[in-house]
Amino acid sequence: MTPTDRRDNLLITSAALRPFKRIVVVGATGAVGNEVLSILQHAAVPATSLVVVGSERSVGSMLSYGDSRLEVTALRQDLFVDGGVAIVCADAATALAARQLAQGTDCLLIDNSSAFRLEAGVPLCVPEVNGATLRGHRGLIANPNCSTILLVMALEPLRAAFGIEEIVVSTYQAVSGKGLAAMEELREQTARALRGEDLSPRLFHEPCAFNLFSHDSDVGLDTGVNGEEQKIIDETRKIWDAPSLRVSPTCIRVPVLRAHTESVRVTLRRAASEAELRRALQLAPGLIVIDDRKNNAFPTPLKAAFRDEVLVGRIRRDPAAEVQQDGTSRTFALLICGDQLRKGAATNAVQIAVLAARLRQSR
Ligand SMILES: NC(=O)c1ccc[n+]([C@@H]2O[C@H](COP(=O)([O-])OP(=O)(O)OC[C@H]3O[C@@H](n4cnc5c(N)ncnc54)[C@H](OP(=O)(O)O)[C@@H]3O)[C@@H](O)[C@H]2O)c1
Known part of the structure; x- marks a missing residue:
């Protein structure tokens, strides 16, 4: 197909x-x-x-x-x-x-x-x-969980073409991930902050206006991994039927109304050039590549909001990665944005x- x-x-x-x-x-x-x-x-x-x-x-x-x-x-x-x-x-x-x-x-x-x-x-x-x-x-x-859907959507073409050995991902998650009441909390709190009033949170454990904080799911007392991070690990493995895939997430809530952002470092099984990576992403259904280095134009939550596609950009070889003699590498970095209420x-x-x-x- x-x-x-x-x-x-x-x-x-x-x-x-x-x-x-x-x-x-x-x-x-x-x-x-x-x-x-x-x-x-x-x-x-x-x-x-x-x-x-x-x-x-x-x-x-x-x-x-x-x-x-x-x-x-x-x-x-x-x-x-x-x-x-x-x-x-x-x-x-x-x-x-x-x-x-x-x-x-x-x-x-x-x-x-x-x-x-x-x-x-x-x-x-x-x-x-x-x-x-x-x-x-x-x-x-x-x-699946919203952050997981956006992550596997963006990485599936790379998994299919080159295989994936390890993923390190940091999320910047919109408040609407916690529902309508959380959107109301951000709106009200922002208005209060601008009036210089008290910012006591109601739904979240920290103020969300003009702030960001570790995701509001429970943190495992033994592991230090929170519920959202565990979902990304477990669900990514189930979706790809890869029970031992190495996945390391850090989930953060940010004062954005809708659309999550994810900064990803992915290590492939086979080395690839940046051009090959870019081509695989450009051909994938449901993805839009926005990667204009000259104008510093990349995916943002506002560009992703109300869209069904996942936006991918900042595609680059990880500066810390080993480079082969032919210029290929196994480790790349990219930025993903997607409306988590839609896709x-x-x-x-x-x-x-x-x-x-x-x-x-x-x-
Ligand atoms: N928000 C996201 O980005 C996102 C992404 C992926 C998955 N999810 C999951 O999707 C689900 C809904 O999330 P949401 O963000 O839409 O939450 P929400 O805005 O808080 O909406 C919850 C909905 O559940 C209804 N509800 C609660 N108790 C009910 C009951 N006993 N019988 C029938 N309906 C009941 C509520 O009805 P009332 O309005 O009448 O109370 C409301 O329509 C959650 O499981 C969430 O984890 C959310």
């Missing part, structure tokens, strides 16, 4: 999703759920095929969907119908509840939480990277639904 075929296979259209009798969006009132609805609306999926679910606090409220309005309903067993699909964009406990309620039906569950990602037999899928794992699905598919969550989940619909039709 060529890169163009692979990209076309993932096009999100109303027709591609038609094999599903019903699309249930659980957590439709949240940051990821909002994006799922916006993607479905853009694809002209009819409002009549949608059901939107929220927590008790939102039940009965109305969500705009093009010219239509959708009433938020509570999570209930009868929402999960044979031939349907549920895209779950809520916390892990709600995802576990959804799985229980869907049991006994052939409603497909695509889950954005961490509840099932490492469970044996559950595909952990980034369609451009390991779409083939969907073939064996048993009604439940997990969407890092909602877009990836809907692309999974598109691929799963194709599989359903070909059965």
Whole structure:
């Protein structure tokens, strides 16, 4: 399959999703759920095929969907119908509840939480990277962690062409990775900071306005590795079926509303020239190379926001790397930016639904 075929296979259209009798969006009132609805609306999926679910606090409220309005309903067993699909964009406990309620039906569950990602037999899928794992699905598919999706998207063409031995990655993660309430905290706190007022945080453990801090997930007391970093290690290994791949992440939260940035040092198995690396990245589906040294123009969160592609730039041989006589090297550095609410969550989940619909039709 060529890169163009692979990209076309993932096009999100109303027709591609038609094999599903019903699309249930659980957590439709949240940051990821909002994006799922916006993607479905853009694809002209009819409002009549949608059901939107929220927590008790939102039940009965109305969500705009093009010219239509959708009433938020509570999570209930009868929402999960044979031939349907549920895209779950809520916390892990709600995802576990959804799985229980869907049991006994052939409603497909695509889950954005961490509840099932490492469970044996559950595909952990980034369609451009390991779409083939969907073939064996048993009604439940997990969407990887947002930082992991962006990382494997950018490195997959290098893994395929040269092999990967080690990854060292530092993240600069937007506050929206923690949901809608965190975006509100950054907005409010920035206004307070500009007025010279007190910056006591509510959701985060540190002030996020005009600041940055180690990721807000729990830190392993024995290892010093935090939850987000562990997810990147475990999930990257599962996605590439590379259980002993060396991955060293450091995750940082920054005062950006949306789109994560990642600074990556990658060591390849086979030496390559910078031109070969660049070509592999330029040909990959779902990536855009922005690498203008002359004008100092590279990926930024603002350039990546609201886009489905992952941006890659600052492609260079690592200055500390060993250089072969022919000028090739095994260690390179690059910068990645991607909207973690889109490709890092909602877009990836809907692309999974598109691929799963194709599989359903070909059965
Ligand atoms: N944000 C990201 O960048 C990102 C990226 C990848 C994965 N994820 C994962 O995606 C999931 C959603 O994240 P988010 O950022 O969208 O969070 P969020 O903005 O806080 O939204 C959470 C959603 O879950 C709903 N919900 C909570 N309890 C529920 C219940 N009992 N029944 C039905 N719905 C319930 C909420 O409804 P109400 O509004 O009614 O409370 C809301 O719609 C999380 O598992 C997160 O880890 C997030």
